[in-house]
Amino acid sequence: MARPTSGILRNETSAVSARGRLTLSNVSKNFDGTGVPAIQDITLECQPGEFVVVVGPSGCGKSTLLNIAAGMLKPEKGTAAIDGRLIQGPGPDRAMVFQDHGLFPWLSAAQNVEFGLKMAGFSRADRQQRVAEALRMVHLSRSAGKLVHELSGGMRQRVAIARSLVVDPAVLLMDEPFAALDAQTRTLLHQQLQELWVETKKTILFVTHSVGEAVRLADRIIVMHAHPGKIRAEIDIPLSHPRDIDSRDINDLVHRIRREIEDEVNRVNANLAPEDQWKPKAAGDLVDCSANLGSGI
Amino acid sequence: MLNIRTAFGEPVKPGWPWPTKGNVVGAVASGPLIEALVVSCSRLLIGFAISVLVGVLLGVVIWTIKSVDQLLGPLFLGLQTLPSVCWVPLGILWFGINERGILFVLVMGSVFAIAISLRDGMRTIPPIYRRAGLMLGASGWKQYAYVLLPASLPALATSLRQGFSFAWRSLMGAELILAAQRHGLGFLLEIGRSFADVAQVVAVMMMMVIIGMLADRFIFAPAERRVHQRFGLVVAE
Numbered sequence: 001m002a003r004p005t006s007g008i009l010r011n012e013t014s015a016v017s018a019r020g021r022l023t024l025s026n027v028s029k030n031f032d033g034t035g036v037p038a039i040q041d042i043t044l045e046c047q048p049g050e051f052v053v054v055v056g057p058s059g060c061g062k063s064t065l066l067n068i069a070a071g072m073l074k075p076e077k078g079t080a081a082i083d084g085r086l087i088q089g090p091g092p093d094r095a096m097v098f099q100d101h102g103l104f105p106w107l108s109a110a111q112n113v114e115f116g117l118k119m120a121g122f123s124r125a126d127r128q129q130r131v132a133e134a135l136r137m138v139h140l141s142r143s144a145g146k147l148v149h150e151l152s153g154g155m156r157q158r159v160a161i162a163r164s165l166v167v168d169p170a171v172l173l174m175d176e177p178f179a180a181l182d183a184q185t186r187t188l189l190h191q192q193l194q195e196l197w198v199e200t201k202k203t204i205l206f207v208t209h210s211v212g213e214a215v216r217l218a219d220r221i222i223v224m225h226a227h228p229g230k231i232r233a234e235i236d237i238p239l240s241h242p243r244d245i246d247s248r249d250i251n252d253l254v255h256r257i258r259r260e261i262e263d264e265v266n267r268v269n270a271n272l273a274p275e276d277q278w279k280p281k282a283a284g285d286l287v288d289c290s291a292n293l294g295s296g297i
Numbered sequence: 298m299l300n301i302r303t304a305f306g307e308p309v310k311p312g313w314p315w316p317t318k319g320n321v322v323g324a325v326a327s328g329p330l331i332e333a334l335v336v337s338c339s340r341l342l343i344g345f346a347i348s349v350l351v352g353v354l355l356g357v358v359i360w361t362i363k364s365v366d367q368l369l370g371p372l373f374l375g376l377q378t379l380p381s382v383c384w385v386p387l388g389i390l391w392f393g394i395n396e397r398g399i400l401f402v403l404v405m406g407s408v409f410a411i412a413i414s415l416r417d418g419m420r421t422i423p424p425i426y427r428r429a430g431l432m433l434g435a436s437g438w439k440q441y442a443y444v445l446l447p448a449s450l451p452a453l454a455t456s457l458r459q460g461f462s463f464a465w466r467s468l469m470g471a472e473l474i475l476a477a478q479r480h481g482l483g484f485l486l487e488i489g490r491s492f493a494d495v496a497q498v499v500a501v502m503m504m505m506v507i508i509g510m511l512a513d514r515f516i517f518a519p520a521e522r523r524v525h526q527r528f529g530l531v532v533a534e
Contacts, residue, residue: 070432072428072431089431089436090428090431090432090436091432091434092432092433092434094432095432095433096428096429096432098425098428098429100425102423102425102426102428102429103429104426104429104444104447104448105527105528105529106447106448106450106527106528107447115430115433115435115443116433116434118443119433119434119435119439119443120434147527147529148529149528149529150529163433164432167433167434
């Protein structure tokens with residue numbers, strides 16, 4: 001089942017020609033220029049159609065990683081590329097779903113979904129058809145005319161997902177999109193996202209601090225650790241989608257992976273040069289770290 | 298009892314500052330007052346339009362370019378605190394006792410309030426709108442037209458509402474002192490004083506208050522409320 005892997009290239013069966021290959025090579029980002037980098041020497045490749053979830057405690061640089069992929073941040077070292085093209089800035093080929101949705105409050109749900117199409121210069125008829133289709137996919141056809149503040153938190157995130165999908169991106173970047181939702185809504189959106197992913201076969205790079213969320217969604221989990229932000233482990237989840245979120249398999253896996261993450265953190269730490277080793281300042285530090293990784297389940 | 302005398306020594310009759318109801322109604326309904334009202338309102342429309350154009354432009358510039366804001370922001374803030382009648386001498390010296398002098402005072406009295414209030418409002422635009430816009434292909438002029446302009450509507454509504462009251466007050470102050478050829482409400486106030494016509498003074502003051510209230514109640518407040526409701530900034534009743 002779950003095993004930490006050191007290799008990056010896998011899923012050799014997937015079509016090489018398909019679009020949506022996201023490649024980060026030796027990427028580093030240091031915000032203040034000194035001290036500990038936010039992320040250091042990250043190499044990560046998402047295959048076309050792969051669902052990759054980056055999990056790690058807050059401050060491990062996982063959002064930084066996503067922002068580099070989105071083109072919102074430029075790495076100091078290393079390169080980020082999509083289907084072989086260097087990422088120079090933000091663009092609709094890498095649509096992002098933000099934690100706090102970022103919908104435009106002056107537009108209705110449908111107009112928000114339409115926004116990217118309008119910017120890309122689609123005809124009105126074309127736009128209407130695509131917007132209707134996208135809203136149908138997130139089960140919000142009836143809320144098309146509602147304003148953002150009239151939608152619930154879960155509906156807002158679904159509109160945000162529709163807005164990102166409608167421009168037909170190569171990669172969908174998701175930055176803790178369900179972290180602010182209640183448990184029931186989150187469970188529902190986990191199911192809907194899986195359905196969407198099975199239907200659209202988009203490459204998804206998803207960031208979360210919740211191991212449970214990661215196991216439910218991912219083909220592959222990337223475990224990050226903070227100070228500096230580095231990839232500590234990669235774990236394949238060989239379960240088919242859509243997954244039964246309440247199944248015992250999933251729950252067993254969550255517990256096993258959480259333990260593996262703890263072990264991995266300890267192992268990596270023990271292998272570091274003494275001056276790089278992470279020393280718990282207080283007895284609670286390690287416990288805090290694992291608790292953080294597991295929150296939201 | 299009061300024992301006040303005028304400069305020429307005549308005793309002032311106690312109780313005289315009180316106009317009678319009939320006097321005021323008569324003054325309000327009188328021809329000169331209606332004419333003055335039209336003059337003042339036409340000045341207000343022209344002057345406020347200039348003020349909005351320049352103020353919005355200045356506000357957007359100091360919001361966009363940080364170095365300009367550092368240079369001009371404190372100056373604008375200082376000029377905003379300057380009572381608008383203080384622009385009257387400069388208006389007379391630069392433009393003379395005419396329409397342009399009055400408009401100058403009106404614009405100077407309101408333009409900085411609009412710019413500062415718009416800048417402050419735009420500072421509260423969540424940065425995520427810009428990021429979301431960029432992600433969806435709104436960069437360059439499209440970012441301004443489709444993201445920043447609509448996102449700044451609540452700030453714009455508030456700044457225009459504030460700017461209007463500044464403009465109206467500045468205009469009245471300017472008309473009071475600057476006796477241009479066409480007579481506005483402010484000038485009638487001064488006429489009323491020189492003829493010791495209390496009824497006229499009170500009638501003109503009432504007019505000024507009513508114009509300010511009507512504009513706010515039927516134009517600016519509803520516009521602001523509607524924008525805020527659309528944005529979900531206030532709970533619709």
